[in-house]
Amino acid sequence: MVKTPAALEAAMDFAIARPSRTLEATLRGKIDTKTKPLGALGRLESLALQISLIQQTESPKLERPQILLFAADHGAVAEGISAYPQDVTWQMVHNFLAGGAAINVFSRQADIAVQVIDAGVNHDFPAQAALRNCKIAHGTANYVHEPAMSAAQCVRAMETGVRLVGECAVHGTNVIGFGEMGIGNTASASLLLHRIGGVPLVDCVGRGAGLDDTGLARKRAILERAAARCPGPLTPLEALVEYGGFEIAMMAGAFLAAAEAKMAILVDGFIATSALLVASRLHPAVLEYCVFAHVSAEAGHRRMLDLLGGEPLLALGMRLGEGTGAAACYPLLQLAVNFLNEMASFDAAGVSNKSEP
Amino acid sequence: MVKTPAALEAAMDFAIARPSRTLEATLRGKIDTKTKPLGALGRLESLALQISLIQQTESPKLERPQILLFAADHGAVAEGISAYPQDVTWQMVHNFLAGGAAINVFSRQADIAVQVIDAGVNHDFPAQAALRNCKIAHGTANYVHEPAMSAAQCVRAMETGVRLVGECAVHGTNVIGFGEMGIGNTASASLLLHRIGGVPLVDCVGRGAGLDDTGLARKRAILERAAARCPGPLTPLEALVEYGGFEIAMMAGAFLAAAEAKMAILVDGFIATSALLVASRLHPAVLEYCVFAHVSAEAGHRRMLDLLGGEPLLALGMRLGEGTGAAACYPLLQLAVNFLNEMASFDAAGVSNKSEP
Numbered sequence: 062m063v064k065t066p067a068a069l070e071a072a073m074d075f076a077i078a079r080p081s082r083t084l085e086a087t088l089r090g091k092i093d094t095k096t097k098p099l100g101a102l103g104r105l106e107s108l109a110l111q112i113s114l115i116q117q118t119e120s121p122k123l124e125r126p127q128i129l130l131f132a133a134d135h136g137a138v139a140e141g142i143s144a145y146p147q148d149v150t151w152q153m154v155h156n157f158l159a160g161g162a163a164i165n166v167f168s169r170q171a172d173i174a175v176q177v178i179d180a181g182v183n184h185d186f187p188a189q190a191a192l193r194n195c196k197i198a199h200g201t202a203n204y205v206h207e208p209a210m211s212a213a214q215c216v217r218a219m220e221t222g223v224r225l226v227g228e229c230a231v232h233g234t235n236v237i238g239f240g241e242m243g244i245g246n247t248a249s250a251s252l253l254l255h256r257i258g259g260v261p262l263v264d265c266v267g268r269g270a271g272l273d274d275t276g277l278a279r280k281r282a283i284l285e286r287a288a289a290r291c292p293g294p295l296t297p298l299e300a301l302v303e304y305g306g307f308e309i310a311m312m313a314g315a316f317l318a319a320a321e322a323k324m325a326i327l328v329d330g331f332i333a334t335s336a337l338l339v340a341s342r343l344h345p346a347v348l349e350y351c352v353f354a355h356v357s358a359e360a361g362h363r364r365m366l367d368l369l370g371g372e373p374l375l376a377l378g379m380r381l382g383e384g385t386g387a388a389a390c391y392p393l394l395q396l397a398v399n400f401l402n403e404m405a406s407f408d409a410a411g412v413s414n415k416s417e418p
Numbered sequence: 419m420v421k422t423p424a425a426l427e428a429a430m431d432f433a434i435a436r437p438s439r440t441l442e443a444t445l446r447g448k449i450d451t452k453t454k455p456l457g458a459l460g461r462l463e464s465l466a467l468q469i470s471l472i473q474q475t476e477s478p479k480l481e482r483p484q485i486l487l488f489a490a491d492h493g494a495v496a497e498g499i500s501a502y503p504q505d506v507t508w509q510m511v512h513n514f515l516a517g518g519a520a521i522n523v524f525s526r527q528a529d530i531a532v533q534v535i536d537a538g539v540n541h542d543f544p545a546q547a548a549l550r551n552c553k554i555a556h557g558t559a560n561y562v563h564e565p566a567m568s569a570a571q572c573v574r575a576m577e578t579g580v581r582l583v584g585e586c587a588v589h590g591t592n593v594i595g596f597g598e599m600g601i602g603n604t605a606s607a608s609l610l611l612h613r614i615g616g617v618p619l620v621d622c623v624g625r626g627a628g629l630d631d632t633g634l635a636r637k638r639a640i641l642e643r644a645a646a647r648c649p650g651p652l653t654p655l656e657a658l659v660e661y662g663g664f665e666i667a668m669m670a671g672a673f674l675a676a677a678e679a680k681m682a683i684l685v686d687g688f689i690a691t692s693a694l695l696v697a698s699r700l701h702p703a704v705l706e707y708c709v710f711a712h713v714s715a716e717a718g719h720r721r722m723l724d725l726l727g728g729e730p731l732l733a734l735g736m737r738l739g740e741g742t743g744a745a746a747c748y749p750l751l752q753l754a755v756n757f758l759n760e761m762a763s764f765d766a767a768g769v770s771n772k773s774e775p
């Protein structure tokens with residue numbers, strides 16, 4: 062078992078190549094001769110190009126779309142950083158399994174499969190087929206006083222994410238999104254943004270699931286203390302060990318594995334993006350596989366996206382997590398792929414192009 | 419037959435009431451007790467409320483979604499205001515009928531029916547079941563020199579829009595969008611924005627389907643001349659007669675009829691919104707039924723939306739018309755309706771709410 066962050070980093074050895082751009086000119090030609098003014102489909106055109114380059118084809122297909130939904134608890138909620146009690150994490154897992162949560166509704170509509178993973182919930186679930194038991198521990202330790210997890214736990218979590226994505230790849234998934242549930246996890250994501258991205262903490266901390274002004278001030282003060290516990294610089298993996306969550310570590314591994322498997326990756330909200338922040342510092346090429354689904358209303362997400370050069374497709378003021386942003390934007394990926402495959406060209410349709418008046 | 423704009427205005431007598439807000443508190447209660455933080459679904463929550471109020475129900479349904487796609491030509495293209503030749507209008511109608519255009523792809527994906535209407539294309543189509551022949555004339559007159567249409571033509575066009583929506587209502591459609599195709603019609607929409615909205619012409623005129631800088635300057639100069647032809651103030655319907663298009667007039671009537679029929683109305687891009695600008699000046703309550711699908715990349719659309727208080731759901735840099743923005747945003751309406759109908763409440767799911775820690 063790897064025991065130190067440095068060794069952990071060595072373990073995160075992925076073969077993630079930037080997609081070859083050999084096909085780019087051909088693809089641009091195909092896009093530009095569709096029966097529409099040049100560039101008139103805007104972001105859907107760049108999306109079609111990106112997905113085609115990821116798949117290295119002129120006729121991309123979205124196969125077996127999947128959302129992996131990681132649930133875990135956070136020791137720091139003992140400090141009072143969340144508007145909701147910790148029990149909500151396991152209660153929401155039940156809700157996911159019963160099909161009553163927002164992500165269930167959204168993914169049913171878009172025909173996306175959802176797999177629910179116990180990454181480290183502070184609750185003992187009865188064994189059941191619908192819930193993947195990948196529990197690292199009953200929640201992280203309280204990072205105000207000690208590291209959230211050990212390096213060994215971190216590597217186990219990341220490797221779990223890798224393994225789960227590998228299973229999806231075997232089943233033919235080529236488009237994937239990662240969602241999360243964990244009371245207190247916006248706080249973790251804020252600390253990762255602060256310590257890895259160098260963004261002032263005050264700009265990283267938001268209301269999460271609904272803190273009032275007093276609660277927000279309290280959360281900021283607590284996170285200041287947590288950040289001050291490790292005064293020196295931290296590598297991204299050290300920051301993950303110190304302040305992360307098991308769901309975030311699993312997602313970080315999952316991002317890397319999905320990019321290595323050449324999947325198109327739907328990037329959800331603030332917490333999922335914090336996992337990508339870690340992953341992208343290890344392997345920047347992972348970003349080439351990422352489609353930024355939306356910008357969350359949670360303070361800090363826009364800053365995080367800016368750090369990653371991510372242009373979100375949707376801006377609907379959502380801040381729910383669970384992968385709901387990823388699921389909500391999936392029809393836009395379908396539009397991108399479908400217009401590329403199905404629209405007629407000027408020639409085929411007998412429509413005059415601009416250049417031949 | 420009504421012959422003057424004043425009489426025309428009298429003919430546009432619709433019973434469009436603002437939806438009763440009696441159900442609002444109940445609906446907000448239903449939304450707020452879903453298993454999610456308060457407000458966490460952002461715009462989808464206000465959308466669910468709006469659709470429910472339009473339908474006056476706690477369990478809204480989207481039935482037989484429909485796009486009416488109006489095609490017509492513009493006499494002013496003789497002045498050289500478009501990057502594409504006028505023949506593209508009828509050629510694109512063929513493309514719509516063959517299923518090869520963007521709107522065909524988008525509406526197939528979302529399972530939206532499309533009806534193509536010849537509102538006044540400068541071409542004689544063979545009679546065919548798939549194309550509704552509602553031709554007012556072979557294109558409008560050149561508004562640089564004379565009114566684009568007569569008041570009688572305008573009223574016939576608007577009444578046609580009303581009739582077509584009425585047919586949809588009979589078939590059970592309760593959600594509708596209007597698209598258009600017409601070389602030169604961004605110029606018409608620009609003039610309507612300028613003359614009805616009072617926005618300086620320079621801010622109303624854009625590149626349409628792809629003018630270069632020289633073409634844009636030329637278009638602006640020509641539209642300045644056109645605007646100067648009628649120096650005095652114009653009522654919205656006078657502006658429509660002077661500078662409109664048959665597709666725009668049909669859409670204006672269609673907006674009014676759809677609101678009267680209590681449909682949810684998907685507002686597409688710059689040209690469709692210009693028709694709504696006319697309609698909403700006659701009956702401001704029509705806006706209560708409108709969902710603003712997207713903000714187009716065409717200069718002027720944002721100004722037009724601001725005038726109408728419209729908050730677009732999507733901002734993808736699209737500028738294609740045809741109803742593509744409306745079709746692209748339709749899955750968001752489905753998400754809104756589905757979360758309201760299908761998500762579990764805190765009580766039903768046994769999840770602790772914020773107020774009971």
